[in-house]
Amino acid sequence: MARMKFLCDADRCIECNGCVTACKNTNEVPWGVNRRRVVTLNDGLPGEKSISVACMHCTDAPCAAVCPVDCFYTTDDGIVLHDKDLCIGCGYCFYACPFGAPQFPKAEAFGVRGKMDKCTFCAGGPGEDGTVGEFEKYGANRIADGKLPACAEMCATKALLAGDGDMVADIYRERVLRRGGRPQTWGWSQAYGQG
């Protein structure tokens, strides 16, 4: 069984924000909500790196662990989804997520945030697949149609990879071998040193 993962190759990302645009366009995400965004480290300096970040569909998702109403579920493919009808907009998931993936459409008095919204790996949500109701709540369900998430399919440099974790790792390994160096994953040198 596949286990769906995203991987952004920081050596290929050119900060074009095509993934962000593709996501917003495909899922018709409202203003103020960014399911995906591009983060640039050391912007403007030599050796700057950009990575595209969204929900990483964690194997042991902290958002699901802290949710007081248990509105999260994980598909057999490892995609972390949630039911907006159960969500109470408490924001615990936002504080628990290390990637800042959970987004809220409102910022009103008394902490009213609205229902949480996040990347669905273009797999929609609960309820009938491919319906208007599903699209309005969760966005497109491309996985049910046998397609990749729009962000990865749109990536011009193929920096953003999406799919079965084994396959993604295999593609990345091939690239690293071709470059003839160590993996340039963001944070590698901080974690393991230059040697």
Place this chain on the structure above:
Amino acid sequence: MMTMSQRRFHLPLLVVAALLLAGCYESPDVTRFEPGVYKGESDPLLAKSGNTAHQENLAERFDGQRDR
């Protein structure tokens, strides 16, 4: 004994009161939460993910991400 004019006055009031009370109705159908148990709507995608043809279709699409 109410007069005819009093009845005419009370009748619309009763209708308005009935409508207002109807607006206060609250559905008794609530979700009782249990720790760690997802009680939301089911997702048909879960059944589809066990489909071999669907998995092969996805794998073929994923493989297209390799460098040419």
